[in-house]
Amino acid sequence: MYSEKVMDHFTNPRNVGEIVNASGVGEVGNAKCGDIMKVYLKIEDNVVVDAKFKTFGCGSAIASSSMATELIKGKTVDDAWTLTNQAVAEALDGLPPVKMHCSVLAEEAIHKAINDYRSKAGLEVWDYEEHDDIHGEVHGE
Amino acid sequence: MNKSIYMDHAATTYTKPEVLEEMIPYFTTHFGNPSSIYSLSRETKKAIDVARDRVAKAINATGNEIYFTGGGSEADNWAIKGIASAHKHKGNHIITTTIEHHAVLHTCEYLAKNGFEITYLPVDEYGLVSIKDLENAITDKTILVSIMFANNEIGTIEPIKEIGALCRSKKIFFHTDAVQAVGHIEVDVKEMNIDLLSLAAHKFYGPKGVGALYVRKGIKIDNLVHGGGQERNRRAGTENVAGIVGLGKALELATQNMEENNKKLVYLRDKLMNGLLEIPHTRLNGPRGENRLPGNSNVCFRFIEGESILLMLDAMGIAASSGSACTSGSLDPSHVLLSIGLPHEIAHGSLRLSLGDATTEEEVDYVLETVPKIIQRLRDMSPLWDDYLKEEK
Numbered sequence: 307m308y309s310e311k312v313m314d315h316f317t318n319p320r321n322v323g324e325i326v327n328a329s330g331v332g333e334v335g336n337a338k339c340g341d342i343m344k345v346y347l348k349i350e351d352n353v354v355v356d357a358k359f360k361t362f363g364c365g366s367a368i369a370s371s372s373m374a375t376e377l378i379k380g381k382t383v384d385d386a387w388t389l390t391n392q393a394v395a396e397a398l399d400g401l402p403p404v405k406m407h408c409s410v411l412a413e414e415a416i417h418k419a420i421n422d423y424r425s426k427a428g429l430e431v432w433d434y435e436e437h438d439d440i441h442g443e444v445h446g447e
Numbered sequence: 448m449n450k451s452i453y454m455d456h457a458a459t460t461y462t463k464p465e466v467l468e469e470m471i472p473y474f475t476t477h478f479g480n481p482s483s484i485y486s487l488s489r490e491t492k493k494a495i496d497v498a499r500d501r502v503a504k505a506i507n508a509t510g511n512e513i514y515f516t517g518g519g520s521e522a523d524n525w526a527i528k529g530i531a532s533a534h535k536h537k538g539n540h541i542i543t544t545t546i547e548h549h550a551v552l553h554t555c556e557y558l559a560k561n562g563f564e565i566t567y568l569p570v571d572e573y574g575l576v577s578i579k580d581l582e583n584a585i586t587d588k589t590i591l592v593s594i595m596f597a598n599n600e601i602g603t604i605e606p607i608k609e610i611g612a613l614c615r616s617k618k619i620f621f622h623t624d625a626v627q628a629v630g631h632i633e634v635d636v637k638e639m640n641i642d643l644l645s646l647a648a649h650k651f652y653g654p655k656g657v658g659a660l661y662v663r664k665g666i667k668i669d670n671l672v673h674g675g676g677q678e679r680n681r682r683a684g685t686e687n688v689a690g691i692v693g694l695g696k697a698l699e700l701a702t703q704n705m706e707e708n709n710k711k712l713v714y715l716r717d718k719l720m721n722g723l724l725e726i727p728h729t730r731l732n733g734p735r736g737e738n739r740l741p742g743n744s745n746v747c748f749r750f751i752e753g754e755s756i757l758l759m760l761d762a763m764g765i766a767a768s769s770g771s772a773c774t775s776g777s778l779d780p781s782h783v784l785l786s787i788g789l790p791h792e793i794a795h796g797s798l799r800l801s802l803g804d805a806t807t808e809e810e811v812d813y814v815l816e817t818v819p820k821i822i823q824r825l826r827d828m829s830p831l832w833d834d835y836l837k838e839e840k
Contacts, residue, residue: 308758316755317762322828337792337831340752340772340780344830360830364754364773368828405773 308365309399315369320376323358330426332418334436335411341367345375345415347386349423354378354386359415366398366405373397374412387420387432389413450764452810456650456742456803457599457627458768462693463652469696470654473689481686482677491688498695502659505702506625506644507635514660514678515691519626519647520550521671522660523593525682526622526643527554529668530591531563534620538588544568544576545786546603547595550645551624552782555593564588573734574603574787582613591620596628596644600770600783600799601733602743604632611640620666626650626658627740630701632709642666646698648690652804653697657690708804712741715802715811720744722815723798726822728835732784732797742802747784750832751825752795759821765814770797792831 308316325346335342341363348356357375361368374394378386391409395401401409414436421431453461462470479488481495499510516522531541543555545567555565566584568576576594585592592614597604607623614621622643628634629644630651636644643666647658662668662681674683716739724731728749733739748756753769760767770781772795779785780794800814826832 313758316758319828324833333830337795338790340791340795342830344833360828360833362750362829362831363752364771365758367752368755 307402308369311373311397311399312366312369312401315372315398316365319368319372321358321372321379322360324360325356325358328358328419330419330421330423332415332420332422334414334418335363337362340364341408341411343367343371343411343415345371345412345419347378347416347419347423349383352383354381354383363408363411364405366401366408367411369398370394370401370408370412371415374409374416378416383420383423386416389416450813452765452813454800454802454806454810454814455766455768456806457602457740457799457801459649459655460652460803461805462649462654463697463700465700466653466693466697470689470693473692477688481688482675491686494688494692495686498691501695501699502646502661505634505698506629506646506661507637508661509664511679512636512661512664514662514681515686515694516658516660516682517684517687518656518658519548519624519645519650520658522645522647522658523548523550523622523624524554525660525668525671526645526662527551527591527593528558529671530620530622530643530666531558532669533667534590535563538586538590539563540566540586540588541591541593542566542568542581542584542589543593544570544595546570546574546598546600546783547593548599548624548626551593551595568594570603570786572787573738574598574601574732574783575734575738576605576610578606578609578613581610585617585619589617589619591622593622593624596623596625596634597632597740598733598783599627600781601745601787602627602740603733604628604738604740607641608639614642615640630698631705631740631742633705636661636663643668648694648697651697651701654690654693657687657694659694709741712802712806715806715808716741716744718808719800719802719811719814720746722811723800723818726819729822730793732787732789742806743799744801745797745799747789747793748796748798748822749793750796750829750835751822753780753797755825756796756798756821759824760817763817763821765817768799768801770799771795 328346329349333344359371361371391413394409417434481492629646644661649655732745753771754773784794
């Protein structure tokens with residue numbers, strides 16, 4: 307059901323943990339649906355110097371968090387913002403259709419964390435689309 | 448990691464070698480169509496009758512009350528649709544429960560779209576149906592009550608004898624999906640006043656794709672599968688002879704050793720359950736003791752999600768199952784766990800370990816060593832666990 311990449315990132319997730327005094331934190335999802343992602347960013351000179359996550363969820367939710375945080379580390383904030391859920395899924399060699407929402411959560415958690423950083427830094431927050439009912443909208447069924 | 452521990456016997460079992468051995472000639476030498484008249488076919492016809500008698504004996508029925516089917520789901524479909532269709536002139540009301548297998552639930556939903564009214568009885572926190580609720584739900588339009596003998600997820604054994612007695616006194620047909628019970632616990636259709644009963648071979652070390660429906664003698668039921676005259680004109684299609692032979696043999700074996708096996712199973716189950724419950728923030732799903740299937744354990748671990756647990760267990764060589772949304776193939780966690788009152792977030796963290804004949808104490812010990820580490824590892828990744836720890840402080 308899962309690609310080897312997904313299993314690798316699930317079994318040996320990168321960047322698990324918290325960043326104390328993070329520049330930005332974003333939490334998305336809810337316990338009722340069975341997945342919550344919380345992303346912590348450390349940003350210096352407009353560059354994501356560190357990213358960490360905590361996730362409650364299935365194998366693909368954990369793997370998506372791991373891959374998404376890997377993909378934005380070392381990127382400028384502007385580049386990190388452009389990370390799409392498709393890019394996360396592709397980097398994992400694909401996700402099953404019913405699990406695509408996990409990659410969307412990862413994208414949204416990063417958007418939320420970046421905006422948290424921007425608002426704390428007195429910058430204008432960027433617009434993005436947050437899915438209220440992520441399973442209903444992005445479940446691939 | 449080459450350990451292989453199978454703890455999903457409620458999903459299916461392996462076919463026992465002695466069962467397979469008895470089946471093989473019916474693929475090779477005794478392959479004749481039971482409906483033909485030459486001597487080659489007499490062997491196969493006889494073998495079906497032997498299997499039929501073995502099934503009848505196991506549930507205290509007679510051979511002519513047993514009809515072989517293509518599995519448990521077909522038996523459930525047939526029982527419910529067949530009674531509904533044959534007795535709709537008497538009423539259009541069917542009573543079942545919220546914790547049935549989907550073979551029953553979806554069949555009832557189908558009938559609801561076709562003019563039947565369905566009452567879904569609730570269950571208590573242990574998954575037990577109340578006789579009082581059943582009595583109150585019965586109307587003069589009620590033609591059928593379908594309540595499972597034992598639940599596949601949380602192992603609850605329903606008060607079948609009381610349900611049977613009530614239905615008989617009200618002259619309402621009583622069907623029970625006994626797929627998890629037959630071959631595992633005492634089933635007596637006469638003593639329990641059961642009118643129709645579904646069973647499936649692969650739950651008691653027989654092959655997959657073969658089951659049976661018991662229909663009490665004299666009950667009118669419409670056919671589900673139309674065609675040739677097999678199964679005394681009740682279920683068309685050339686018989687799955689080898690499968691039927693395997694079902695009969697497996698059930699004979701299962702009932703022979705039942706008491707002895709169950710003593711061992713109950714000991715292992717309780718050791719496993721109690722060990723798992725030592726993990727903090729873990730709850731038992733389903734009852735303890737006599738009202739629980741001997742091989743079933745089911746718990747919920749808070750703050751984590753079931754599919755992750757299963758993937759990590761699999762990596763450690765342990766096969767198990769969960770009622771989380773991600774494993775149920777739908778957006779919601781198991782309907783059974785929600786029915787016993789669990790909130791979604793807790794139901795997502797369920798783990799069912801179902802034991803079988805070949806389960807050893809060493810396997811249980813290994814699972815008890817492994818699971819706590821996995822739970823801790825996932826909790827360490829979970830923001831809910833963080834939140835909980837912060838609240839505690």
